[in-house]
Amino acid sequence: MAWDRNQMAARAAQELEDGMYVNLGIGIPTLVANYVGDKDITLQSENGMLGMGPFPFEGDEDPDLINAGKQTITELSRTAYFDSATSFGMIRGGKIAAAILGAMEVAENGDLANWMIPGKLVKGMGGAMDLVAGVGRVVVVMDHTNKHGDSKVLKSCTLPLTGKGVVDRIITNLGVLDVVDGGLRIVECADGVTEEELRAATQATLV
């Protein structure tokens, strides 16, 4: 037993507090928006929008209104639009309280790798390096192990970094870990997962 994608997203939504401006990455992080409940959260889309709404109804798609994943979306009553320099000004300037994003690897010192596998197709970092360097808090949501069963929670990253020492908290299908002095600290285990199972799937130092 472990958390599925939606349960991981629901757990990540608990990280968000009333009034926060937040940037959600592509994949599981996008699902976090479904679990914010009554909290007053403003979602930023780094292509130039605060107050991102849900997908449009069929037939209402607007080619001038997309999110950072290039998907058609809608606006809300609170929405504001701006250019890319302003958008990353608010990211770099620390105005965005948190970013929730996926990862290929995270290390015990908070290093994050999520943009490039050498020798494989290179697509680019997009806004990920700016986000992890600029926002107040970085929460990673990912599977604890890769498809070969190897830990993605490592002593040090093997892949090219997106940011150095930038991750604050890791939410995986097996549990929640915080980056602290000397390594990672277990915050909680996922439903039906024992601490022993979580430890066994983690290569990083646990303190």
Place this chain on the structure above:
Amino acid sequence: MQKIYNSAAEALEGVLTDDILIAAGGFGLCGIPELLLAAIRDAGAKNLTFASNNAGVDDFGIGILLQTKQVKKMISSYVGENAEFMRQYLSGELELEFTPQGTLAERMRAGGCGIPGFYTKTGVGTVIADGKESKMFNGEEYILEEGLFADLSIVKAWKADDTGNLVFRKTARNFNPPAAMCGKVCIAEVEEIVPRGSLDPDTIHLPGIYVHRIVQGTHEKRIEQRTTRKREDA
């Protein structure tokens, strides 16, 4: 001064040559100067360097200039969704300078503001920092990034008046204002040119001082990822 041109091809006359750096607006296929890109393809200029967040898809956006091998180098943050790009890059025909998205936007903005360099935390400790000067400010490390000074800017706006004041629409604004600012000459293609005085001066997104040539046309405005919800879900 007359800024309105009859076609994208006419607007490019005298400013498009081989071997230049072109800053292009747009994010994905949203808000891209599609008419000017098509006219650049038809004009056949070669060895072009593009500063543009993305490289289009195979048959739209900058992708059409990759098909014709007119692009020498891309300065971009994300180049997925483009098979021909990958083929040319992996075979060494095409140069690529990956620049984080926010750094790219700021490099354009800085260039337009006469700022040749700025320090940023983005990319510290990554391959992006390789070979770049770094400096400590308040105990934190920053790297030096350079402003972009383009020979030509091509952007897409929603409306313009005849003096070049521009209004963009929703997220189609994206890189267009910073791209417009950093060029020696900026050409804007718009959906509608309106008489001067009909745009509210308080709602102009980019003042006409940055815009030298304007062309009006019909845009395909292709959608890259059509995502919807069913009406029953409401």
